[in-house]
Amino acid sequence: MINSKPPIWRDRRFWLIATQLIAVFLAVIVVTIIWGNLIRNLQQLGIQFGFDFLKQQASFDIGETIINYNPTDTYSRALWVGLINSLRIAVMGIFLTTIVGITAGIARLSDNWLVRKIALVYVEIFRNTPLLLQLLFWYFAVFLSFPQRENQISVLGFAGLSQNGLELPWFNLSPEFSALLLGLVFYTGAFIAEIVRGGIQSVPKGQWEAARSLGLKPRLVMRLVVFPQALRVIIPPLTSQYLNLTKNSSLAIAIGYPDIYFVASTTFNQTGKAVEVMLLIMLTYLTLSLTISIVMNLFNRTVQISER
Amino acid sequence: MQKSALILAIAPLILTMTACSGNSGQTANTSDRWDTVKNRGKLICGVSGEVPGFSFVGTGGKYSGIDVDVCRAVAAAVFDNPDAVEFRNLNAKERFTALQTGEVDVLSRNTSWTLSRDTSVGLEFAPVVFYDGQAIMVNKNSGIKSIANLKNKAICVQTGTTTEQNLADQMRKRGITYKPVVFEDVNITFATYAEGRCQGITADRSALVARRTTLPKPEDNVILDEVISSEPLAPAVAQGNPKLANTVKWAVFSLIKAEELNINSQNVGQFANNNDPDIKRFLGTEGNLGQGLGLTNDFAARIVKHVGNYGEIYNRNLGPKTKLNLERGENKLWKQGGLLYSPPFR
Numbered sequence: 001m002i003n004s005k006p007p008i009w010r011d012r013r014f015w016l017i018a019t020q021l022i023a024v025f026l027a028v029i030v031v032t033i034i035w036g037n038l039i040r041n042l043q044q045l046g047i048q049f050g051f052d053f054l055k056q057q058a059s060f061d062i063g064e065t066i067i068n069y070n071p072t073d074t075y076s077r078a079l080w081v082g083l084i085n086s087l088r089i090a091v092m093g094i095f096l097t098t099i100v101g102i103t104a105g106i107a108r109l110s111d112n113w114l115v116r117k118i119a120l121v122y123v124e125i126f127r128n129t130p131l132l133l134q135l136l137f138w139y140f141a142v143f144l145s146f147p148q149r150e151n152q153i154s155v156l157g158f159a160g161l162s163q164n165g166l167e168l169p170w171f172n173l174s175p176e177f178s179a180l181l182l183g184l185v186f187y188t189g190a191f192i193a194e195i196v197r198g199g200i201q202s203v204p205k206g207q208w209e210a211a212r213s214l215g216l217k218p219r220l221v222m223r224l225v226v227f228p229q230a231l232r233v234i235i236p237p238l239t240s241q242y243l244n245l246t247k248n249s250s251l252a253i254a255i256g257y258p259d260i261y262f263v264a265s266t267t268f269n270q271t272g273k274a275v276e277v278m279l280l281i282m283l284t285y286l287t288l289s290l291t292i293s294i295v296m297n298l299f300n301r302t303v304q305i306s307e308r
Numbered sequence: 309m310q311k312s313a314l315i316l317a318i319a320p321l322i323l324t325m326t327a328c329s330g331n332s333g334q335t336a337n338t339s340d341r342w343d344t345v346k347n348r349g350k351l352i353c354g355v356s357g358e359v360p361g362f363s364f365v366g367t368g369g370k371y372s373g374i375d376v377d378v379c380r381a382v383a384a385a386v387f388d389n390p391d392a393v394e395f396r397n398l399n400a401k402e403r404f405t406a407l408q409t410g411e412v413d414v415l416s417r418n419t420s421w422t423l424s425r426d427t428s429v430g431l432e433f434a435p436v437v438f439y440d441g442q443a444i445m446v447n448k449n450s451g452i453k454s455i456a457n458l459k460n461k462a463i464c465v466q467t468g469t470t471t472e473q474n475l476a477d478q479m480r481k482r483g484i485t486y487k488p489v490v491f492e493d494v495n496i497t498f499a500t501y502a503e504g505r506c507q508g509i510t511a512d513r514s515a516l517v518a519r520r521t522t523l524p525k526p527e528d529n530v531i532l533d534e535v536i537s538s539e540p541l542a543p544a545v546a547q548g549n550p551k552l553a554n555t556v557k558w559a560v561f562s563l564i565k566a567e568e569l570n571i572n573s574q575n576v577g578q579f580a581n582n583n584d585p586d587i588k589r590f591l592g593t594e595g596n597l598g599q600g601l602g603l604t605n606d607f608a609a610r611i612v613k614h615v616g617n618y619g620e621i622y623n624r625n626l627g628p629k630t631k632l633n634l635e636r637g638e639n640k641l642w643k644q645g646g647l648l649y650s651p652p653f654r
Contacts, residue, residue: 041408042430044547044548045408045430045546045547045548046427046430046547046548047408047428047429047430048428059473059476059477060472060473060476060488061472061475061476061479061486061488062488063462063487063488063489063490070480071473071476071477071480072480136496140499140500140503144500144503144504144505145503148504163503163504163505175505176489253491253492254491254492254493254496255491255496256489256490256491256496256500258490262467262490262492265401265467265468265492266467266468266472266490268401269400269401269404269467269468270424270468270473271424271428271429272404272408272424272425272428272429272430274404274405274408
């Protein structure tokens, strides 16, 4: 009489696997339907799906390139130029925004009233206005208000500020690049400041007291005791901000900096290959985001408490 | 607990599926867009909305311009009502997708007719409504007198236009290096030029003339004489809709033909008893030409009555009495030495 085996639909493990299978099955059906619909509609318009267009000549020029590029090059080369431009913004942006964010975050907790309030005003203003607006502000109100190139403002004797951007003896940062970089850095920096502040405040008071009772100076308390512990709280949300910065760099299109999104848009417009180009853009940003995540997760592992 | 989670997970999937199948039935079948328009009772027309004289939203939200009047002509032909049009503002980048996906029925948005757009982009063009050419505008005080003077200068361009490629072609041909500063938004392109970031700005000649009127000091800007490309601007529909394509095509021809026959919105009534067989066929008092289009025979008369002939439209939007005051040039009738010509109405 004792049947130890319950019916299969009462088994938890069965449902765990079955729901997964159903989900996969449904996902496949949905994708197939959407795909079929897409191909049918494209056919009706007489449009071929395919990536052959990447080998065609781009015939448009790009204002800012690090690698050699001519309008006679292919669309894939043009997209490559755009990707490098995106990486340039992302790498410099992440580096600078970390400095700005940590500085402002620590300043928010400073003993000095003025420093604390300045940091507060900075964070509130930049966090609560749209990034697009800030980019247009940097571009039009800051960089394009500088004098013409002939009458550039000299900075420290060797650098020059003009409508042509920031000119240094060995290179020139265009106003489009500079506006985008500053816009992203100060916007993201404000969020990072809050993350840093939260991280520091999460360290128990006892740690401060213990460090001080050892006779450490305030600066050393922060550097050796509090900040390393705060990092554990800071790094995961910090990763999100790095991802945000990278993705937000696609707003470059508003102020004329030729990043990957911009070049891809132009490509799509010239070729009419909307679906293909959108797939490429998605793939690119997905790769960038996953790379940042992996690197940050590895870094995160090194600052966590290693349990025995 | 688990079952409700499952339902939650599946519900959106099923919703998407039903939504998709509904959609595919609507767009993927063989029916002509013309029927959709007819059943809807109004035409959805994609325009720029940013170029005075071509399509511009004036005070009170009223659209005006030559591109807008083409839409109104189509609506007049189909519905006998020039206001049965809903306008959608599209930027240069959105326009083709909007047409391909069926968001708009007709694109009437200073778009150049090119081979690749006609083929691989899936557009079907109607006749040219404005023959244009690309030019470059510079500041009067810059000392730039010709394209050759633009060496190593920055030139503002709007992306998503043939303009960007023409400029690259032209500079490559002449071996002139330059820095393109490219924007997606036409307003930002002109604002950046106005701020002095670029020494030149390039666009279709008509667009430069039109946008110059909106610059802070219009008189300080000159358009260089060199025309670097030919830009035949034409309305378009999505490929695979022959009935709608024919309607747009013959709406444009009606405008040209009416001017040729000296019929305009004021005098169209007086032609009702005219004996000229050509005029009779045109106005639909003889024969049944409209039927071939699925319209009434007097479709051309409706267009002229409500919107006028090509000359009226031109004068109203671009002519000497407007701010733009564009020379009619190649946009005259063929009889007057221009390029406008309508195939016979027979």
